[in-house]
Amino acid sequence: MSAMKATTLRTDALCKNWGGFRANSDISLSFAPGARHALIGPNGAGKTTFINLLTGSLAPSSGKVYFGDEDITALPQHQRVKRGMTRTFQINTLFAGLTVLESVVLTICERKGLQYVWYKTVAQQHDEIEEALALLASLKLDRDADTVTRSLPYGKQRLVEIALALATRPKVLLLDEPAAGIPSAESAELFEVIARLPRDVTIVFIEHDMGLVFRFAERITVLVGGKVLTEGTPAEISADPRVKEVYLGEAEHG
Template sequence: MTAALATPALATDGLSVNFGALLATQNVSLDLPAGARHALIGPNGAGKTTLINLLTGLLRPSGGEIRLHGATITHASPAERVRRGLVRTFQINSLFPALTPLESVTLAVCERRGLTRSWLSRLSRRTDAIDEALALLDRLGLGPDAERPTRELAYGRQRLVEIALALACEPRVLLLDEPAAGVPARESAELFEVIAGLPRDLAILFIEHDMDLVFRFADRITVLVGGQVLCHGTPAEIAENPEVRRVYLGSSGHG
């Protein structure tokens, strides 16, 4: 195997952060190859979202390293990480409520292409950027809602806008923080079909509580408990793991 093939899309090495005395993330090491469909599971408070916040630069780690395609990004700014292809969605919708999905996605496309530096040219002339945004919205089935204010859309549609915004940044590694949170069961399966249909070379790390969805869509799973990695493995390995069963039986309160 050549070195380039061996370089993971995203890797962390001994990543840690503490809030005062609380060790929120302890010594987490992860490896995502290109094209990974990697699920991050664990009981509430296990530090899943904290890990995503560390990866995207919203939190500063107290120790450890993050590498994107082999390059260290541990101290890069959040925007810099996005430009390098590490993009996230949010567990609770973080959209542009008064803007339409078309405006929002066009905005993300313009930011990626550096077009927002231009303050004296007409956006309406950038048909290439608008075309790209429309094509992306169509691909996610958001075409009919493209020009309605985002805040008027049904919740499930808004969850799709979350993903559309991230995809418009042309990620190489996509972090999905509970993409189906708050969406009815039938719609969440549809949402995951959309996610499953994303380009194969894209590495995806996703947090999900619904174990059916996790076992259907993940090719690898990491179980996080108390900020530490309990185990990594394929879905089959995780299903067999007695420790995982114990953790999950001990906290049956969530789906």
């Protein structure tokens, strides 16, 4: 099998400039099917910019983004979602007043092109409700199905974000600091759920908690100053003196 066929998502010399400031510089990365791949680095390393370039919310100054064999560099965000690339939703603005079940059902309807079937209420979408309940059960959110999203603890709200993302049936799931703002006990539980996601979903995530990164990532890319410093397994990254110097020492000391 060629390297191309074994790649779900890749970038080729991806750059993003704002005037004289280069936020991302010649980033060439590839993510294999089923990868659990973390992006780490100091603040300002360009991690979120890179995710924004992958999703299409930012246009690159130069370079390419490929989804499988397809060049998607010029594709808008919604077309990337339809092809199977999903980023966690901002549920606090989208679905805060709906129940968890309603939110997931509506996302499934969107995926199926049923959002314009005005004569049906959510309660009448029987197949979609069944799919949504199965998805919530897999994330241990079934007991919260009838709870209004805004009333859930923050950790569970982040789980609902993941449920909404999974409802789009993604091939690639992009998570930008999924554990941010969550107490450590809840963040470990959140990552346990992420770790149990099906292997047909490639996961790329940014995370500052090194304990979570080294526990759940299978490959790690270190960004510094908008460039790739190194990439490897957790064992390789933890032993790399350059990484210790520019990042891990900083993380250990706050």
